[in-house]
Amino acid sequence: MAAIEFQNVSKCFSRSGGRKLLRVFLKERLQQRHKEVFCALSDVSFCVEQGESMAIIGANGAGKSTLLSLVAGLARPNQGRVEVNGKVAALLELGTGFHPDLTGSENVFLNASILGLSRKRARDCFDSIVDFSGIGDFIHQPIRTYSSGMVMRLAFAVAIHVEPDILIIDEVLAVGDAAFQEKCFDRICELKRAGKTLLFVSHVPEMVKHLCDHSLWLEHGRVKAAGPPGEVLEAYAGHAPRA
Amino acid sequence: MTVRGIRMWNGDYGFVLSNLVQKDFKVRYRNMSLGVLWSVLNPLVTMGALAFVFTEIFPSYAHPHMAVFLLCGLVPFNFFAMAWNTGTGSLMENYSIMKRVTVPRELFPIATVLGNCVHLLIQIGILFAFTLGSGLGVNRHWLWLPYVWFMEILFVCGLAMATSAINVYIRDTRYVVESVNTVMFYFVPIFYSHDNIPPQFREIVHYNPVAALILALRNILWTGIEPGWPLIWKLTACSLLMFVAGFLIFRRLKAGFFDHM
Numbered sequence: 263m264a265a266i267e268f269q270n271v272s273k274c275f276s277r278s279g280g281r282k283l284l285r286v287f288l289k290e291r292l293q294q295r296h297k298e299v300f301c302a303l304s305d306v307s308f309c310v311e312q313g314e315s316m317a318i319i320g321a322n323g324a325g326k327s328t329l330l331s332l333v334a335g336l337a338r339p340n341q342g343r344v345e346v347n348g349k350v351a352a353l354l355e356l357g358t359g360f361h362p363d364l365t366g367s368e369n370v371f372l373n374a375s376i377l378g379l380s381r382k383r384a385r386d387c388f389d390s391i392v393d394f395s396g397i398g399d400f401i402h403q404p405i406r407t408y409s410s411g412m413v414m415r416l417a418f419a420v421a422i423h424v425e426p427d428i429l430i431i432d433e434v435l436a437v438g439d440a441a442f443q444e445k446c447f448d449r450i451c452e453l454k455r456a457g458k459t460l461l462f463v464s465h466v467p468e469m470v471k472h473l474c475d476h477s478l479w480l481e482h483g484r485v486k487a488a489g490p491p492g493e494v495l496e497a498y499a500g501h502a503p504r505a
Numbered sequence: 506m507t508v509r510g511i512r513m514w515n516g517d518y519g520f521v522l523s524n525l526v527q528k529d530f531k532v533r534y535r536n537m538s539l540g541v542l543w544s545v546l547n548p549l550v551t552m553g554a555l556a557f558v559f560t561e562i563f564p565s566y567a568h569p570h571m572a573v574f575l576l577c578g579l580v581p582f583n584f585f586a587m588a589w590n591t592g593t594g595s596l597m598e599n600y601s602i603m604k605r606v607t608v609p610r611e612l613f614p615i616a617t618v619l620g621n622c623v624h625l626l627i628q629i630g631i632l633f634a635f636t637l638g639s640g641l642g643v644n645r646h647w648l649w650l651p652y653v654w655f656m657e658i659l660f661v662c663g664l665a666m667a668t669s670a671i672n673v674y675i676r677d678t679r680y681v682v683e684s685v686n687t688v689m690f691y692f693v694p695i696f697y698s699h700d701n702i703p704p705q706f707r708e709i710v711h712y713n714p715v716a717a718l719i720l721a722l723r724n725i726l727w728t729g730i731e732p733g734w735p736l737i738w739k740l741t742a743c744s745l746l747m748f749v750a751g752f753l754i755f756r757r758l759k760a761g762f763f764d765h766m
Contacts, residue, residue, distance in 0.1 A: 275764055276764070331604075331763070334605075334607060335607045336604065336605070336606075336607060336763050337763045337764065338760060338763075349515065350607075352605065352606070354604075354605045355601070355604075355605050358601060358602050358605045358606055359599070359601070359602045359606075361528060361532055363531070363532050363535055363536065364528060364531060364532065368527070368528070368531070371524055372524045372525070372527075372528055375516060375517060375520040375521040375523075375524045376516075376521060376524075376602055376606055376608050377516070377606060378514055378515060378516030378517075378606075378608070379516065379517070379520075380516065380517040380520060381517055381519070381520040384520070
């Protein structure tokens with residue numbers, strides 16, 4: 263059973279982004295005009311087996327984030343079939359739900375509960391989270407007093423304590439200083455060795471080569487190339503205007 | 506299109522709810538020098554103004570124990586208006602979470618309504634203080650109080666689920682809710698009593714759970730009689746109906762939330 267399988271998946275959004283006021287809503291209803299749509303993904307197929315890891319590369323706006331949100335179960339495809347087996351943790355954005363006026367520890371519990379940790383597990387992990395983040399005594403201060411690097415470190419520390427079968431990472435490793443990045447990288451390698459399935463977006467070729475079994479290159483919502491990371495990266499580097 | 510697989514969010518509902526409620530409460534009061542005192546001051550100021558108008562300017566509307574009479578109307582109405590209004594905006598307020606995590610969406614309007622219950626408790630405390638202070642004693646009908654309050658909370662949860670979901674699709678919903686609240690102030694018996702309502706409208710007023718709760722509270726705390734079965738029955742039926750309707754509307758609309766945010 264594949265961990266993640268996409269068959270001819272397409273995902274479209276309406277150009278207005280869906281946000282509308284009553285005026286626009288009524289106008290559309292009355293005029294029956296066809297809505298303008300924009301396809302973020304068209305006809306994408308791939309498969310990731312359990313314990314494998316895949317990198318997604320591509321320029322901005324190629325559909326990488328849309329693909330991740332489909333895997334995470336946030337969005338539903340307009341066409342095609344999405345199959346995901348296992349508990350998914352999506353690090354699409356660090357610090358989801360963080361509130362600047364709450365202290366570090368209050369935010370840790372809030373964030374942990376939203377990410378799906380139980381009360382008991384959050385309590386058990388708390389020390390380890392604080393330790394991993396390296397925040398120290400600042401944990402009892404409101405996080406608006408933190409530097410942005412500190413907020414990201416705390417957020418990553420919480421996220422890494424979710425125990426998923428499938429881990430989705432969206433370029434979040436670009437946080438903190440070199441030492442912290444190395445710590446994150448080690449932790450991800452550890453998860454991979456433990457047999458977790460990884461899916462991530464990265465622009466760091468060394469990381470892609472080191473971590474991934476496969477890679478998928480998206481361009482304008484379509485699969486441009488797929489295969490071993492070395493080959494795909496080479497093709498991508500050759501294609502990009504400035505590699 | 507098909508979506509298959511096992512990847513439900515399997516976190517702890519109670520843990521998320523308690524964290525969201527605590528966040529609402531802490532964030533609201535941490536930056537205020539008077540803190541929770543605002544929850545006390547707000548109904549007292551309104552009550553004072555109404556008491557002045559309806560004893561000095563329109564003395565025919567005056568009732569004995571005017572403070573208790575007014576608070577029986579103001580406390581449920583304030584809670585209803587605040588909880589419904591903030592509940593309606595709750596999904597858009599937490600939009601960054603909804604875009605990234607599959608945490609069950611129903612939790613946001615419900616947590617916001619429950620967050621308002623913290624203020625409600627404080628205001629119920631004031632209501633009790635005035636009731637006892639006016640020499641209106643405790644009677645056995647007070648046992649109804651938890652039940653009738655629970656029904657109002659259920660009603661607001663249902664309403665907030667419906668309007669918060671609609672608000673994601675049509676952003677004016679919040680303003681519609683605000684206007685309805687303004688109008689509602691006059692259509693529930695806050696500064697007038699059940700007897701002031703013309704007989705042909707009394708039945709209709711009973712079907713509004715907010716009005717039903719106010720009338721029940723007046724019966725229990727102010728008059729000292731039982732709320733009455735017809736009133737209880739209508740309050741229960743309408744609240745349960747709204748809760749189920751709100752839940753169904755929410756369930757139908759939530760599939761499109763991501764695309765509309």
